[in-house]
Amino acid sequence: FDEKRKLYVHAYDEAHYMQWANKEDGKAPNVWSRALGWMMMALVDIIEIAKNKYDMTSLINMYIELVDGLIPYLDNETKMIYQVVDAKNDKDNYLETSGSAMLAYSLLKAYRIGIVDEKYHKLGHEVFDGICKKYLTKRDNRYYLGGICQVAGLDNEKRDGSKSYYYSEAKVENEVKGVAPFIMAYSEILREKEE
Numbered sequence: 001f002d003e004k005r006k007l008y009v010h011a012y013d014e015a016h017y018m019q020w021a022n023k024e025d026g027k028a029p030n031v032w033s034r035a036l037g038w039m040m041m042a043l044v045d046i047i048e049i050a051k052n053k054y055d056m057t058s059l060i061n062m063y064i065e066l067v068d069g070l071i072p073y074l075d076n077e078t079k080m081i082y083q084v085v086d087a088k089n090d091k092d093n094y095l096e097t098s099g100s101a102m103l104a105y106s107l108l109k110a111y112r113i114g115i116v117d118e119k120y121h122k123l124g125h126e127v128f129d130g131i132c133k134k135y136l137t138k139r140d141n142r143y144y145l146g147g148i149c150q151v152a153g154l155d156n157e158k159r160d161g162s163k164s165y166y167y168s169e170a171k172v173e174n175e176v177k178g179v180a181p182f183i184m185a186y187s188e189i190l191r192e193k194e195e
Helices: 033-050 057-073 097-112 118-135 163-168 176-194
Strands: 136-139 142-145
Touching (some): 033 057, 033 176, 097 118, 118 176
């Protein structure tokens, strides 16, 4: 967690060895949308599984801290997350679908399982609607979901954790890491309609 930005960075290296690690604190320099998305989904899923057996207060607080830290960086119109979360004014940055869909899913589910209030539920719907307006298209009787970072990581010299690295990865349509959380979010919306 980066106290100054109120965001979780992409990664941490306790040994401060990796090329992307800050030599003083071991943190990666940037905040990547899908890294936050995976964390949000994991927290909500773990809380749901374990909440009847264990005290989940610390994980609930971590989830709310993550989302509250993220909210100021969301796009004003779509409520989507940028590829590099806190660099919305960079000309090469873009609204990224997979991290945004993960946010939508986690917010909708968090509300359903009773760990957040209506403000977060409303935001979950806004993010989902923003994705649909920005990147969901229909061509030749088929749907396409765009704006998905194909892949990113921090495991070799090219993947150095810089903003330019994150911007250089391909943006694609219908990639599973974007489509799957989008469907999961939509499933939460459909579930609401049934209740």
